[in-house]
Each structure stands twice: as C-alpha cells, then as structure tokens.
Amino acid sequence: MLQSKLFSKTKKDIPADEQARNAQLLIQAGYVFKEMAGVYTLLPLGMRVINKIENIIREEMNAVGGMEMKTSIIQTKDAWEKTNRWSDDVVDVWFKTELKNGTQVGLSFTNEEAYTNIMKQYINSYKDLPVYPYDFKEIFRNEARSKSGMMRGREFYWKALYSFSKDKDEHDMFYEKAKIAYMNVFRRAGLEDKTYLTFASGGTFAKYSHEFQTISDAGEDIIYIDKNKNIAINKEVFNDEVLEELNIDKNNLVEEKAIEVGNIFSLAFKFSDPLDLNYKDQDGEVRPVYMGSYGIGITRLLGTIVEVFADEKGIVWPESVAPFQIHLLSLSKDKESEVYKQAKNIYDKLVEDDIEVLFDDRENKSAGEKFSDADLIGIPLRVVISEKSLEKGGIEIKKRNETESKIVSIEDFLEEYK
Amino acid sequence: MLQSKLFSKTKKDIPADEQARNAQLLIQAGYVFKEMAGVYTLLPLGMRVINKIENIIREEMNAVGGMEMKTSIIQTKDAWEKTNRWSDDVVDVWFKTELKNGTQVGLSFTNEEAYTNIMKQYINSYKDLPVYPYDFKEIFRNEARSKSGMMRGREFYWKALYSFSKDKDEHDMFYEKAKIAYMNVFRRAGLEDKTYLTFASGGTFAKYSHEFQTISDAGEDIIYIDKNKNIAINKEVFNDEVLEELNIDKNNLVEEKAIEVGNIFSLAFKFSDPLDLNYKDQDGEVRPVYMGSYGIGITRLLGTIVEVFADEKGIVWPESVAPFQIHLLSLSKDKESEVYKQAKNIYDKLVEDDIEVLFDDRENKSAGEKFSDADLIGIPLRVVISEKSLEKGGIEIKKRNETESKIVSIEDFLEEYK
Numbered sequence: 151m152l153q154s155k156l157f158s159k160t161k162k163d164i165p166a167d168e169q170a171r172n173a174q175l176l177i178q179a180g181y182v183f184k185e186m187a188g189v190y191t192l193l194p195l196g197m198r199v200i201n202k203i204e205n206i207i208r209e210e211m212n213a214v215g216g217m218e219m220k221t222s223i224i225q226t227k228d229a230w231e232k233t234n235r236w237s238d239d240v241v242d243v244w245f246k247t248e249l250k251n252g253t254q255v256g257l258s259f260t261n262e263e264a265y266t267n268i269m270k271q272y273i274n275s276y277k278d279l280p281v282y283p284y285d286f287k288e289i290f291r292n293e294a295r296s297k298s299g300m301m302r303g304r305e306f307y308w309k310a311l312y313s314f315s316k317d318k319d320e321h322d323m324f325y326e327k328a329k330i331a332y333m334n335v336f337r338r339a340g341l342e343d344k345t346y347l348t349f350a351s352g353g354t355f356a357k358y359s360h361e362f363q364t365i366s367d368a369g370e371d372i373i374y375i376d377k378n379k380n381i382a383i384n385k386e387v388f389n390d391e392v393l394e395e396l397n398i399d400k401n402n403l404v405e406e407k408a409i410e411v412g413n414i415f416s417l418a419f420k421f422s423d424p425l426d427l428n429y430k431d432q433d434g435e436v437r438p439v440y441m442g443s444y445g446i447g448i449t450r451l452l453g454t455i456v457e458v459f460a461d462e463k464g465i466v467w468p469e470s471v472a473p474f475q476i477h478l479l480s481l482s483k484d485k486e487s488e489v490y491k492q493a494k495n496i497y498d499k500l501v502e503d504d505i506e507v508l509f510d511d512r513e514n515k516s517a518g519e520k521f522s523d524a525d526l527i528g529i530p531l532r533v534v535i536s537e538k539s540l541e542k543g544g545i546e547i548k549k550r551n552e553t554e555s556k557i558v559s560i561e562d563f564l565e566e567y568k
Numbered sequence: 569m570l571q572s573k574l575f576s577k578t579k580k581d582i583p584a585d586e587q588a589r590n591a592q593l594l595i596q597a598g599y600v601f602k603e604m605a606g607v608y609t610l611l612p613l614g615m616r617v618i619n620k621i622e623n624i625i626r627e628e629m630n631a632v633g634g635m636e637m638k639t640s641i642i643q644t645k646d647a648w649e650k651t652n653r654w655s656d657d658v659v660d661v662w663f664k665t666e667l668k669n670g671t672q673v674g675l676s677f678t679n680e681e682a683y684t685n686i687m688k689q690y691i692n693s694y695k696d697l698p699v700y701p702y703d704f705k706e707i708f709r710n711e712a713r714s715k716s717g718m719m720r721g722r723e724f725y726w727k728a729l730y731s732f733s734k735d736k737d738e739h740d741m742f743y744e745k746a747k748i749a750y751m752n753v754f755r756r757a758g759l760e761d762k763t764y765l766t767f768a769s770g771g772t773f774a775k776y777s778h779e780f781q782t783i784s785d786a787g788e789d790i791i792y793i794d795k796n797k798n799i800a801i802n803k804e805v806f807n808d809e810v811l812e813e814l815n816i817d818k819n820n821l822v823e824e825k826a827i828e829v830g831n832i833f834s835l836a837f838k839f840s841d842p843l844d845l846n847y848k849d850q851d852g853e854v855r856p857v858y859m860g861s862y863g864i865g866i867t868r869l870l871g872t873i874v875e876v877f878a879d880e881k882g883i884v885w886p887e888s889v890a891p892f893q894i895h896l897l898s899l900s901k902d903k904e905s906e907v908y909k910q911a912k913n914i915y916d917k918l919v920e921d922d923i924e925v926l927f928d929d930r931e932n933k934s935a936g937e938k939f940s941d942a943d944l945i946g947i948p949l950r951v952v953i954s955e956k957s958l959e960k961g962g963i964e965i966k967k968r969n970e971t972e973s974k975i976v977s978i979e980d981f982l983e984e985y986k
Binding site: 154158183185189190191193194196197215221223224225245247255268271272273277278281292304514 | 604608618639673675687711
C-alpha cells in the first residue's frame with residue numbers, strides 16, 4: 151500500500167483523553183478512531199491487524215472441529231429469562247432497546263443463551279453430539295467507566311465457541327484440546343513467553359475454569375506463576391488448599407500483574423438445564439447436554455500485544471499480526487530522483503511477490519518524520535532507501551525490535567523476500 | 569464437510585411464521601435461524617454463502633481503490649444532531665439505548681455521519697483526496713413490521729463505501745467506476761441477466777441516484793426497463809420529462825417488480841456542509857469535500873438470490889456464491905459397503921484438491937431423504953454414488969438447475985475436478 155494513499159495519518163500528540171497506553175498508541179499511529187470511551191472504529195491499519203488475529207483464531211478453532219456461524223446481536227428476552235440473566239438487577243451491563251411495539255430487546259453481552267437456544271432446534275439424539283459452533287461478533291457491555299482503551303470496551307470484538315457434549319468425559323477430552331488450541335493462538339500471536347494457563351474460579355459447576363493470562367503492567371489481574379510447571383493461579387482462588395491440590399510449592403511462585411486474554415469454562419448443565427437442551431442417549435433415555443464455553447477478546451488481544459511489545463517510540467508488532475511485513479521508506483522528496491525510482495521498483499517487485507509492504511512515498515515529509523512514523527506504526531522490518539544508502543551499496547534494513555541496522559544490496563534483499 | 573457433522577438439519581415443514589419465500593427456504597434448508605421477525609442468525613451454511621458474497625464485493629471495492637475499515641455500531645449524537653438526523657421525529661428507525669450515566673446513544677442505521685466525522689480528522693488538504701473508505705457491518709433499523717425475511721431486516725449486514733472528492737468532476741469519475749464495479753458484483757453473484765441500472769430519485773443535491781434493481785416478484789419496487797439500452801427507471805421518478813431526458817421511448821419499456829440490491833448516491837455537500845468537512849485547495853482556499861455513498865445490502869442480496877433462482881424443490885445457488893460446489897451423496901447406509909468406501913475415496917480426493925464438497929455420509933437417511941435435502945440445500949452439482957450407479961459404470965452427476973443426469977466414471981470425474 152502507498153502511504154500517501156493511507157488516509158489515517160499519525161498524530162504528533164498523545165490523545166489527552168486516553169489514559170491507557172494501548173489506546174494512546176493505536177490512536178496516534180492511526181489504527182483506531184475513538185467514537186467515545188470504550189467504543190472505537192477500526193481504521194484500515196487496525197482492520198488489517200484484526201484480520202490477522204481473526205484468521206489465526208479461525209484456523210485453530212477449525213482444527214479442533216469448530217464450525218463458524220454468526221449469531222444475531224439483537225436478543226429477545228425469552229431464553230435469558232429462563233436462565234435468570236435478563237433482569238438488569240442480575241446483569242448490570244446490558245444495553246437494552248425496544249421495538250416500535252414496546253417489546254424490550256437486548257444487545258448480546260455474551261452468547262450462552264443464544265447458542266443453547268439455537269442448538270435446541272438441532273440437537274435431539276446422541277448422534278448429533280458433540281458439536282462445536284463458534285462466531286466472531288461485536289459484543290456490547292454497558293460498563294460504568296471505560297478507561298482501559300481496547301482492554302474493556304463498551305463495544306468490542308470477540309470469538310466465542312461453545313461445546314456441546316454427551317457427558318463429562320466427552321467434554322473433558324475437548325476441553326484439553328481447547329487448552330492446546332488456545333495456547334497455539336497466543337503463541338502464534340507472539341505472546342507465548344508471557345502467557346500462562348491460569349487456574350481461576352470455576353463457578354457453580356466446576357472446581358476451576360482456566361484463563362490465559364499475559365503478563366503486563368496494564369493487567370487488571372494478579373496471578374502467581376510457577377515457571378517450572380508453566381502454569382499460574384489467579385489471586386481470586388489462591389489459597390493453601392489449591393496449592394496442595396495442584397502440587398505447587400509456594401516458594402516457586404512469582405506474583406505478576408496480567409491481562410486475561412482468553413478463558414475457557416466447563417458450564418456442565420448450567421444452561422442446558424434451564425433451557426431444556428437435552429438429547430436421547432443410545433438407550434433412548436433423555437439426558438441434558440454437557441456444555442463448555444471458550445472465549446477470546448480479539449480487540450483486547452490487539453491492545454495486549456500493543457501493551458506488551460511497545461517501546462518509548464511506538465508500537466512493535468510481532469510478524470504474525472503486523473499490518474504489513476515491510477515498511478519501505480524512500481527518503482527522497484522528488485519523484486524523478488534515482489532514490490524514488492529504485493524505491494518504487496522495490497515496491498513493485500514486493501507487491502508482485504505478494505509481500506505485504508507499506509511504501510512511504512510521501513513527498514512532503516522529512517526523513518525524520520518518516521523515521522518517527524515508522525517507529526510509531528511498528529511494522530517489523532524497516533527498509534530505507536536514500537542517496538546515502540545507495541552510495542553505501544543498497545538499502546538500509548533494520549528490525550523494529552532491534553537497534554542495529556545494516557546495508558544490503560537491493561538484489562540480495564529482493565532475493566531473500568521473494 | 570461431512571453432512572453428518574453439520575448440525576443444521578433440514579426441516580420438513582415450511583416455517584409457519586414466515587411469509588417470505590427466501591426466509592422459508594433459508595430456514596428450512598438450515599442456512600439461518602430466526603431470532604425474531606427481521607433478526608436472523610447465520611448458521612454454518614449461511615455463513616459460507618455470506619463469506620462468498622462478501623469476498624466478491626471486497627475484491628470489487630478494492631479494485632476501485634476502496635480501503636476497508638470497520639466503524640463502530642454505537643453512535644454518539646453529536647454528528648447526527650448537526651445533520652438533523654438524531655431526532656426520532658426525523659428518523660423513525662433508530663434503535664437507541666443509554667449509558668449508565670443516562671447519555672443516549674444510537675445503533676448505526678446508516679453510516680454517512682460516522683464517516684464524515686471520522687474523515688474530518690484526516691482530510692485537510694487537496695493532497696488527502698480522493699479517498700474511498702468502506703466497511704462491512706451490521707446495521708440496525710427499527711422497522712415497524714418486518715415480514716420480508718432477509719429483504720428488510722431489523723438487524724442486517726451490508727457494505728457501505730463513501731467517496732470523498734475534491735469536486736464534482738473528480739466525484740463523477742469515481743461514480744462511473746462505481747457503477748461498473750457494482751454491475752461486476754451482481755454479475756459475479758449470478759444476477760447479471762436480471763439486474764438493471766435504474767434511475768431513481770436523487771434527493772436534494774443530484775437529479776438522479778442510481779439503484780441496481782433485480783427483477784423478482786418478491787420486489788417492493790416497480791421499474792420500467794428499456795432492454796435495448798439495458799437501463800431502467802424507478803416508478804417514483806417516472807414521467808415524460810425523465811423519458812425525454814434519458815432519450816427513452818415509452819413504447820420500448822417493460823414494467824417489472826424488482827428488488828433494490830444496491831444503490832449509489834451523489835451526496836455532494838449534504839454532509840460535508842453541516843459537519844464542516846473541508847479541505848484546502850492548491851490555492852490555499854477552503855472548500856467543502858464532495859461526497860458520494862455506495863451501498864449493498866448483503867443479507868438482502870442473499871435473499872434475492874434465493875428468490876430469483878429457487879424452484880419448487882428448494883434453493884438453487886449460482887456457483888460463485890454456493891456454500892459448496894459439489895454435493896456428494898452416498899446412498900449406502902453401511903459404512904463397510906463398496907458404495908460408501910468409493911464415496912469416501914472421492915470425498916478425500918476432492919478435499920485434497922481444495923474442492924468445496926458437502927458429503928452426505930449420513931447412515932440414517934433414505935435415498936429419497938438425501939435427494940430432497942440436496943434439492944432443498946441447492947448446491948450446484950449433485951454427485952450420487954449407489955450400487956446402481958456403480959453397476960452402470962461410475963457415479964451419477966446432475967446439475968441442480970437441470971433435469972438430466974448422466975453416468976460418468978469416477979476417474980473421469982476426478983480428472984475434471986482436480
């Protein structure tokens with residue numbers, strides 16, 4: 151993409167109304183536009199990152215048998231009344247609105263009731279199980295305050311998968327697969343070293359749920375990590391009994407602030423019971439479906455990646471989720487110059503080879519402005535072409551997360567990246 | 569995909585609460601689930617069709633310079649007050665809700681104000697123009713009644729592109745390109761023969777807007793078509809003056825009912841004026857940005873394709889948007905049989921070659937049930953393998969929109985489709 155055509159220009163100043171580093175940087179670099187606290191529009195750069203994250207998640211969900219669908223945002227009250235989650239006294243984050251005839255409807259703040267209600271139409275027999283539907287969707291939560299940028303949105307984007315199994319054994323097998331799929335997602339998103347499978351509160355039907363917690367000072371959770379065992383315990387369930395059960399020595403634990411980037415829950419019969427989601431087993435007996443829930447906040451994951459890798463100069467994307475792989479900077483302001491022509495030639499060749507490249511072809515920007523924009527935007531590899539670099543024998547390449555740059559010939563560079 | 573794993577089973581009965589043929593068929597065949605009138609969940613099959621349509625539109629929008637982004641659904645009132653479209657007295661299809669602190673917010677029923685407001689941050693100079701941002705998005709309209717299935721949803725999915733140009737000339741050039749891009753979309757979606765560029769009311773700032781109207785008895789519009797000139801006139805602007813202006817002979821016109829599948833508008837300064845979206849021209853003078861709007865209702869397009877091609881047996885998809893290209897039916901109920909083994913072998917080979925195939929491997933369904941499900945679901949090519957077909961030398965293939973079937977050898981079939 152030509153940077154001269156990218157309308158979302160960088161901003162010099164940190165937005166005064168944002169306290170969260172992730173939102174400050176994403177706004178400054180032109181990834182998102184703030185509609186209001188907790189509500190953001192994804193600009194073209196942000197859209198590209200979200201698409202990358204979404205595709206990683208989609209591949210991992212499909213690999214464990216997930217089936218993509220898309221549930222409606224508008225929800226009627228029936229199913230939610232049966233689970234006692236319609237009343238604002240019970241769930242205080244609903245956004246509700248009404249039809250012309252006065253009927254109240256809600257905007258999805260989660261999806262268990264919607265899925266259970268839909269699956270009632272399609273699950274009758276043990277032959278229909280197990281099944282693992284999921285969707286990517288905008289979710290709405292009426293948070294009293296929303297100050298954490300992409301971390302806690304009033305409108306945000308997530309993936310939710312629900313598992314429907316015949317019994318606990320079948321459920322447990324999938325639950326273990328889901329743990330691995332989730333770690334695959336966070337590994338592929340570049341967060342492997344900082345993300346821990348974390349034991350957390352299980353609610354009514356299971357002793358534990360599992361969170362995926364990424365170490366960050368921006369985190370709202372406290373976790374205790376056993377780095378040898380590669381697991382952690384959320385402070386909310388931390389006690390001697392849990393330590394003993396998990397066979398963990400208190401002395402091996404490190405306390406850290408962390409961001410919950412995903413969670414998986416055994417729901418058991420919590421929703422199938424009140425909503426009568428049953429099936430006939432092989433003996434013709436009617437039994438409730440055993441459910442599980444598996445969520446990832448995609449916009450939160452975007453914010454987490456920014457928080458974890460950013461430095462004082464700007465965003466630093468892992469390759470797997472970067473909007474572009476290469477940021478090509480032409481330091482000439484003259485489109486007739488040799489520098490510009492060589493840059494354009496490199497750009498054309500990279501595009502031809504399907505390499506994702508942002509070409510800073512802007513004529514009205516100084517070298518300094520181009521360098522600081524490149525740092526702010528955070529594309530993994532910066533490639534600079536200038537009169538100086540040509541004199542030295544080619545182009546100057548530098549990784550965003552390293553300080554050393556080096557000169558390579560244009561031929562060698564194109565050979566490596568084609 | 570194995571049909572035994574597809575949870576969205578077909579229904580024998582036409583849903584009693586749907587009057588629209590498109591919704592009846594899409595529900596019966598398992599493409600959508602009805603949450604309430606005008607609000608549908610896309611089941612896995614429906615999701616596949618929507619993804620196909622979305623990709624066609626994305627390619628055509630990118631080809632004319634479109635930049636994909638995603639605007640928030642929640643809208644604050646500021647921009648909409650400036651254009652006098654916030655009040656429910658003026659726009660009666662708003663869904664509104666409120667934050668904890670009592671602030672009213674709305675759910676996007678369209679996107680002009682959102683885009684104009686966002687672009688104010690990024691358009692300053694003539695160098696920033698033209699620009700063509702667009703998004704795919706759920707849209708909410710509080711319709712008093714919603715009886716047309718996917719044709720007029722309370723929550724629906726659309727693509728909207730807005731053009732921001734320096735002046736009318738620059739705008740007109742893009743507007744003509746958009747016409748072609750739109751016809752490309754409808755051609756690729758299989759609707760070329762039935763879709764007409766239609767002159768319609770232009771509103772305040774232009775003499776005409778242009779609709780893309782697809783002939784169908786389910787349509788809510790009346791258009792007059794000149795088949796020689798390949799254009800039409802919407803009844804709402806039809807008069808002698810218009811005929812003269814367009815140089816059309818009344819006697820050449822055919823009256824038809826039609827569905828509006830897309831529309832493009834010259835907005836001129838309708839939104840840039842009240843929202844102060846201006847730019848500095850080359851002489852340093854401040855001028856308003858010239859805007860245009862380009863919409864396609866994607867879920868409506870889905871419904872239109874169903875209405876246009878369906879026959880008495882079910883849905884008939886054009887190849888370009890079909891959820892699968894091949895529906896492979898094994899007529900044996902025994903997984904140890906030669907028939908099933910050969911079918912499984914064909915399935916594996918097609919999957920290996922990335923052919924989209926739905927394999928009806930269900931053991932508890934009769935041949936008759938499998939045939940009627942295949943007709944209802946509407947995949948373009950049906951491939952049947954049975955003892956009889958093997959005796960005759962292979963498999964029986966039949967196109968969904970033809971009546972003749974023929975026997976071909978498995979080798980020839982696989983050779984053709986690899």
